[in-house]
């Protein structure tokens with residue numbers, strides 16, 4: 001019996017030793033695991049830090065885009081906002097952080113607001129702060145465009161900063177008359193939403209405004225006008241030339257509207273477009289789409305009823321394709337040049353106003369929108385030269401000067417939220433009333449000539465544009481119901 005007991009004890013001891021060995025190895029494993037858990041924790045916090053730093057990079061990118069796009073605020077609407085940006089380096093993080101939506105159809109739905117940066121790569125939903133940033137801004141933008149010298153390039157008195165595309169400096173050197181003192185140098189600095197140098201192409205210009213044009217289909221009244229002295233490139237900017245590359249804002253805008261309209265039709269939208277083209281010369285309206293006998297040309301008056309501005313006896317042409325509108329533009333050009341032969345160089349001294357009224361309806365969603373896209377080539381802004389201003393010329397210059405200065409007054413009154421805005425003081429502002437108010441989007445091109453002898457006019461144009469640029473009119477709102 002004692003022998004049996006001894007055997008059992010030694011078995012037990014063996015088992016205990018086995019267990020002890022197992023416990024030791026489990027403990028060792030445990031230690032190893034603890035080590036790797038600690039390592040994983042460290043790795044995790046490294047990753048968290050990395051994520052945080054990526055996040056703040058993205059936020060700062062977003063905010064810099066926000067500030068960068070400050071001038072795009074014109075195109076804001078609230079609800080949700082999507083941004084297409086060129087910040088390609090952050091694609092993955094943005095996807096993770098914000099959820100990239102590849103279905104760009106969302107972007108055109110009425111609930112969404114889209115900002116498209118030139119090299120579209122990424123879409124991300126935006127945060128309220130940024131929307132707030134946008135909403136705070138006004139809705140008037142100013143682009144400056146410098147025409148090239150006849151033999152290309154730029155003269156030295158116009159300086160464009162290579163590092164930014166928003167500022168322009170006019171440099172003036174005044175020679176000492178006596179020769180005793182040193183020449184004096186004076187620089188005039190201006191900044192705008194964009195400054196385009198002499199090499200900017202028509203395509204580059206249009207890329208910057210295509211969103212503005214697009215928003216006309218979204219129910220916003222949109223007005224884009226070119227201001228500047230005669231020969232500074234207003235007509236080139238607005239109408240351009242016939243060849244594809246040199247086509248200006250008007251034909252490109254028409255093309256965009258019809259192409260985008262067609263796409264929206266596949267989403268249940270139906271659009272009606274009505275075009276008109278008017279010239280304002282010496283405070284008198286002339287229908288540029290008139291095809292009747294010259295002797296029977298009717299007179300026109302601007303009327304306003306139910307918040308809508310219309311012109312009596314004006315041709316309002318229903319159009320349903322880009323080609324039809326281009327034909328009308330050609331007709332308007334012909335009508336303008338016919339008047340020009342009778343009165344030399346008249347087009348420089350008249351404003352031309354192209355308007356495309358857009359009415360859209362989406363029966364499925366029970367939404368309607370109504371807006372006007374208004375594209376204006378203003379008369380030359382040069383000041384009156386007293387010795388040359390007699391008779392008809394004096395009358396022309398007076399009416400141009402007063403209508404252009406009234407345009408400035410209207411914009412300033414809107415910015416100052418004055419109770420009375422003197423739209424009716426000139427035909428131009430009266431006609432543009434619907435497109436210049438606080439709930440529309442306005443873009444002004446200030447075109448400047450690079451020749452040294454245009455220095456005075458260039459300075460005047462930039463000063464005018466600068467005043468306009470300082471105006472914060474309000475936040476645009478869509479006429480969508």
Ligand SMILES: Nc1ncnc2c1ncn2[C@@H]1O[C@H](COP(=O)(O)OP(=O)(O)OP(=O)(O)O)[C@@H](O)[C@H]1O
Nearest residue numbers: 147148229230231232233234235236237347348380
């Ligand atoms: N960015 C440009 N690049 C090349 N040529 C240009 C540019 N801008 C203007 N031009 C040319 O300069 C000339 C004057 O331009 P444009 O007729 O557009 O001036 P404008 O301001 O409309 O003058 P006006 O008041 O007489 O109508 C034209 O021959 C036009 O082709």
